[in-house]
Amino acid sequence: xxxxxxxxxxxxxxxxxxxxxxxxxxxxxxxxxxxxxxxxxxxxxxxxxxxxxxxxxxxxxxxxxxxxxxxxxxxxxxxxxxxxxxxxxxxxxxxxxxxxxxxxxxxxxxxxxxxxxxxxxxxxxxxxxxxxxxxxxxxxxxxxxxxxxxxxxxxxxxxxxxxxxxxxxxxxxxxxxxxxxxxxxxxxxxxxxxxxxxxxxxxxxxxxxxxxxxxxxxxxxxxxxxxxxxxxxxxxxxxxxxxxxxxxxxxxxxxxxxxxxxxxxxxxxxxxxxxxxxxxxxxxxxxxxxxx
Ligand code: GLU
Ligand code: ZN
Numbered sequence: 001x002x003x004x005x006x007x008x009x010x011x012x013x014x015x016x017x018x019x020x021x022x023x024x025x026x027x028x029x030x031x032x033x034x035x036x037x038x039x040x041x042x043x044x045x046x047x048x049x050x051x052x053x054x055x056x057x058x059x060x061x062x063x064x065x066x067x068x069x070x071x072x073x074x075x076x077x078x079x080x081x082x083x084x085x086x087x088x089x090x091x092x093x094x095x096x097x098x099x100x101x102x103x104x105x106x107x108x109x110x111x112x113x114x115x116x117x118x119x120x121x122x123x124x125x126x127x128x129x130x131x132x133x134x135x136x137x138x139x140x141x142x143x144x145x146x147x148x149x150x151x152x153x154x155x156x157x158x159x160x161x162x163x164x165x166x167x168x169x170x171x172x173x174x175x176x177x178x179x180x181x182x183x184x185x186x187x188x189x190x191x192x193x194x195x196x197x198x199x200x201x202x203x204x205x206x207x208x209x210x211x212x213x214x215x216x217x218x219x220x221x222x223x224x225x226x227x228x229x230x231x232x233x234x235x236x237x238x239x240x241x242x243x244x245x246x247x248x249x250x251x252x253x254x255x256x257x258x259x260x261x262x263x264x265x266x267x268x269x270x271x272x273x274x275x276x277x278x279x280x281x282x283x284x285x286x287x288x289x290x291x292x
Contacts, residue, residue, distance in 0.1 A: 003035025005186045007061075007068065008175065010042045011053035015060045016234035017249070017290065018190065018220045024249050024273075025217050025282070026188040027066045031274035038182055039068035043076045044174055063239040064246060065266040073182065075174050082169040085177045085207055086131060086162060094206050095162060097122060097129040114158035131163040133172075133203060140198045145215030146282050147191065152198040160199055176200050180209035187212045190219045191286040217253065218283055220290035235292065243269055252288065254281035 007023045009015065015023070030037035039061065041054055058072060089095035098118035109115040114132065123129050135154040143149050162173040179187065179200075194216045204211050237245060243266060250257045250273055257276075261269050 001185065002183075003030060003033040003186055004038065004182065004184050005030035005035055005188060006038040006040055006179070006182060006184050007066075008040040008042050008178075008189075009057055010045070010048075010171075011050060011057060012045070012048050013050045014053060014056055014236035016236055017245070017292065018234060020064070020237055020245060020249050021217060021220060021252060022189050023061060023064075023066050024246065025215075025253055028270075028274050028277040029186060029188050029215070029279060031270075032277040032279075033186070035186070036069040038070060038073065038184070040073040040178060040182070041075065042171065042174065043074055044171060045168055046076075060237055060239055064237070064242040065270045073178065075178065078174070078178060078181075079169065081177055081181065082163075082174050085173060085203075086169075089133060089162070089203075089206055090131075092206065094134050095131050096134065096159075098132045098159075098161075099123040099127060099129040099165070113156070114160070116159055119159065128165045128167075130161050130165040132159040133162045133199075133206070134159050135199075135202065140201045142197065142201060142211070142214060144194070144197075145186075145188075145213060145279060146218075147194060147216050147284055147286070150194065150197070152195070154198055154202055157199075162203070172196065172199050172203065176203040176207065176209065179212055180204070180207070184212050186215070188215045188217065191216045192219050194286065215279065215282075216286075218285045218288045220252065221287040222289070222291070242266055246270070246273075252290065254278075254283050256281075 005026050007026050009019060027037050043049060043054060086095060096119050100117055105114055106112060137155050139151055139153045141151040160172060162170050164170060197214055201211060246269055247257050247262065255273065261272060
């Protein structure tokens with residue numbers, strides 16, 4: 001089988017240790033399988049974009065020796081394909097318009113879970129509406145490469161948004177369309193997206209796309225149990241000293257780089273890591289505390 005992996009950061013900030021874990025695990029898994037590893041910038045949300053991130057993310061990856069194959073794919077160039085997928089779901093009666101506000105949903109159902117209101121009573125005007133994908137009672141299941149068997153009753157989370165009221169496409173739809181377009185066979189990413197995978201499997205089934213093989217690695221969390229993210233101001237990576245940060249990331253991922261590698265060059269370190277990559281050694285935990 002041809003292995004095609006990818007790294008798909010959103011340019012909402014600079015890469016930090018948490019992003020390095022996903023990039024490194026994806027890169028090594030692809031290299032260990034003699035596969036390709038693609039870079040996709042998920043720039044779906046211009047208001048949330050960090051001004052220099054689209055330039056700096058590729059530069060940081062290159063400085064860390066994580067060279068991707070082929071051209072970078074930008075989601076902002078792909079909007080018409082997301083619209084085509086949405087049209088298809090609409091034609092199949094698997095998606096509908098919804099103009100409910102978060103407050104209305106909360107008032108009706110007492111939770112943030114969408115109650116299907118607009119499926120029964122579609123918005124009458126052409127006023128701004130979101131689009132939601134219909135979930136059904138079927139459960140989705142997959143076998144995660146790190147976390148093991150996963151199962152979920154999608155309808156419990158309610159019909160979910162695939163295009164927002166402000167006209168922006170939702171991550172869920174775009175990621176599925178692009179994983180199919182780029183023929184991604186293996187997805188390695190953080191456990192923060194484990195639950196979202198069920199929604200993605202659901203859309204893949206509706207749209208007739210192949211299902212990639214998923215592996216969700218633990219996320220780095222700070223001492224108070226929050227995932228490291230741009231929002232809680234995780235320090236950006238230091239491009240001037242990639243080797244020690246890569247070694248730290250390898251330990252976090254359960255790999256055992258020998259001490260002599262501390263003095264290795266970037267290429268030596270990464271080629272050791274690809275040769276000795278053992279996915280089975282990645283801890284089977286959703287999160288691990290990490291203190292820099
Ligand atoms: N763009 C998403 C993020 O940065 C990741 C998408 C994915 O790997 O599926 O969180
Ligand atoms: Zn609604």
